[in-house]
Structure formats: C-alpha cells, structure tokens
Amino acid sequence: MSGDIVNGGKPVVTVTLNPAIDQTITVDALTPGSVHRARAVRHNAGGKGVNVASCLADWGTPVVATGLLGAGNAAPFETLFAAKGIADAFLRLAGETRVNIKIADLAANDTTDINLPGLTADDGALQRVRHTLHDLMEPGTTVLLAGSLPDGLPVDAYATLTADLTELGGRVVLDSSGAPLAAALATTGALPHCIKPNRHELEDWAGRPLPTTADLLAAARDLHRRGVAVVVVSLGADGALFVTGDTALRGRLPPVTALSTVGAGDAMVAGLIAAFQEDGDPETLARLSVAFAAAKLRRFGPNLPDPATVRALAAKVELTAMS
Numbered sequence: 001m002s003g004d005i006v007n008g009g010k011p012v013v014t015v016t017l018n019p020a021i022d023q024t025i026t027v028d029a030l031t032p033g034s035v036h037r038a039r040a041v042r043h044n045a046g047g048k049g050v051n052v053a054s055c056l057a058d059w060g061t062p063v064v065a066t067g068l069l070g071a072g073n074a075a076p077f078e079t080l081f082a083a084k085g086i087a088d089a090f091l092r093l094a095g096e097t098r099v100n101i102k103i104a105d106l107a108a109n110d111t112t113d114i115n116l117p118g119l120t121a122d123d124g125a126l127q128r129v130r131h132t133l134h135d136l137m138e139p140g141t142t143v144l145l146a147g148s149l150p151d152g153l154p155v156d157a158y159a160t161l162t163a164d165l166t167e168l169g170g171r172v173v174l175d176s177s178g179a180p181l182a183a184a185l186a187t188t189g190a191l192p193h194c195i196k197p198n199r200h201e202l203e204d205w206a207g208r209p210l211p212t213t214a215d216l217l218a219a220a221r222d223l224h225r226r227g228v229a230v231v232v233v234s235l236g237a238d239g240a241l242f243v244t245g246d247t248a249l250r251g252r253l254p255p256v257t258a259l260s261t262v263g264a265g266d267a268m269v270a271g272l273i274a275a276f277q278e279d280g281d282p283e284t285l286a287r288l289s290v291a292f293a294a295a296k297l298r299r300f301g302p303n304l305p306d307p308a309t310v311r312a313l314a315a316k317v318e319l320t321a322m323s
Contacts, residue, residue: 012056012273013136013170015129015161016067017046018118018150021076021102023119024300029107039106039252040279044301045076046100048146048175051263051302055270055292057084058304061277066132068150070119088134091128095119098186128166130257139169142276143191144176144269147307155179156257159187166190171276177201185223194230194276196240196269202233217248218320219242232272232289234265240293241322242286248322251286253294253313267296267304287314 026039053065066089071079073096081088098118104111119279133143145158145164154160158180162172167190173191174184182205184192200218203210210216220243222229233241239252271292275285295304304310 001305003283009062010138010141011062011064011066012036012053012277013066013133013141014049014053014056015133015143016047016049016065016090016131016147017070017121017153017157018098019045019050019067019069019077019147020098020115020118021039021073022100022102022301023077024102024104024111026104026106030112041074042300046263046302048156048266048269049144050080051084051266052076052146052175052273053271054080054084054302055263055267055304056273057086059270059274059292059307059310061274063087064136066090066136067129068093068119068125070074070097070123072096085161087144091125091130091132093119093121093125097280117151117229118293120150121150123154126153126157126160130161131162133165134168137165137168137170141169141170142171142173142273144173144175145265145287146269148176148178151179154206156183156187158184159189162192163189173269173273173276175266178204179308181205185226187243191227193228194232194272195228196232196234196265196272197264198234198236210221213241215251217243221248230272230285232268232285234268234293239290239318240268241291242282244282246283247282250281250322251290251317253290263302264293264296266302270304283319286319287317288319290314 022044024042027036053063056063064087069090071092099116101114165172172192173194175196175204206219216233223231231243237255242249268289271289275288291310296308
C-alpha cells in the first residue's frame, strides 16, 4: 500500500466504455507475409480504464471500475478484479467484449496492434452508466473516462459524462483521442480537469504538425488557457511535458529495456491519478507519472512492482523547467 492517500480515502472511479481482452503474442522478429512461431501468448483483461485500475490497485489505491462489458466473455475481467481487489461496477451487455491482438517483436523492441470490432451500445446503455456513476460519486472523487467509444454511442458521450461528474463535484481525467476528445474539449460545458494526449493525439486536436518541443508546449498551454487545469503530453521514451497553473515541466528517465510497451501510457495516467490522490504538487505529478510508466515497461500487462520500487524510480526522474 502506498500509505499516502489524503483525499479522505475516496476510491478512484475508472470508466471504460469500450474495454478489450489484450492477446499479446511474442515473436523473435515480425516479418509481414511470413509464418511465425510464437514464443509466448498472454491474455489480459484490458482497455485503458481497466489498465489504469489495475496499476492503481498495485499502488494500493482503492478503485472502482465501471463501464460496459460483454456478458459472453467477462471472465478475464472478473478474475482480474477479484485478484487485485478492484470493485466491479461494470454493466453487462449481451455479446462479447472485443479482442485486441498485440504482436510483440523482440528484435525491433516494438509492438504491432490489431484491434478487432467490439460491442455495439445504445443510449440506454449510456444512461445506465450515468446512473451508476451518480450512485458512486461524492464531492472530490477522481473519475477517469478512458479509451474509445463503442459503436452506437454519440461522439459527445465523454462531454456529457464530464458535465455530469463535474456538477456532482468530481475531478475528471479524460484519456481519449480523435473525435471523442475533440468533442469533450469543444464543449461549452465543463472541461476535464486533466488530459494526457501523446504527440500524435495533440497534433490531431490542433489540426497541424507539432514538430518541436516548443510547438507541443504552446499547444498544451493553449488547452490550459481554455480551462483544462492539467495538460500532460506523453512523449514515449522521452518522458512527458506537464503544464499546470504557471508551471511547465519536462520529466523523463533514462530508457529501459521494455518487456512490453502495452499499457505504458495507461500506467502514466495511473501515476497522474495517484499524485492527485495525494494532492501532489506539479513536481510530484511529473515524478509519479513518469515512474509509473517506466516501472510498467519492466512487466507484462497492466502491472506495477511494489510501491517502494516505484518511489525509488520517481526519485530518479529528471525534471526540467520549461519556459
């Protein structure tokens, strides 16, 4: 347990509307058009919010996971939640949760993703999620809205949920991309408290290339001026940029040999939320989020080592003030 939760011990709530079962296949070297012999195959209950919940549970943070699951193959999720003490508030829909195939190439040290189609939801399903969140909420609760939207839900679903949760006193972290992220940022209603786009996602929102660090920082500051309190731009092996208030930092650790990059961005989000739970300052925010991501790289699946190991990594994060 981290022992540092100070927001009254309120559980974090993660929302995953389009979860997935991640099937990770490890090969020596991926060559398109060739036959491969897999070294290993692993199955993990996944989706951004589920991955974040898993990392937070490893850290010792109480967490409730909700969203939409296919009743036909919910077992991997139920097993994960039971093993890690994550409260299961997912709604079950008829059908099966999608499967994402991830091919881990040991020679190239990278991962190729093939995402299969998932469930189709409707407005009734979204309303059920809204009611579930209303029952879970109390002022000061941190809520993560994460991942893509399933077919059938409107593009502004996250904007709607953000407005609901903010009105109830929640602190919303949004980790999505493309049209759902753009809609949530274009709303005239409440904006998320925190977002974590990567370079490509920020360029997509900005509608232009952002080739330099100065370009990325300017776009992040623009989002902050629009009303997003904390903007984090993840840069992969180069760490991340953190813009909050008058502070802009770059945090990074030396590159590590990764067992699996799957879920590293989700681990970074978990680190952000862990810092929020501690009411951490911008430096704590940067250190924990970078450390969570680096610690996850050394493990398969959405898993962290013990909190002391993560804290030790956090202490080594190099921080640079950005002008």
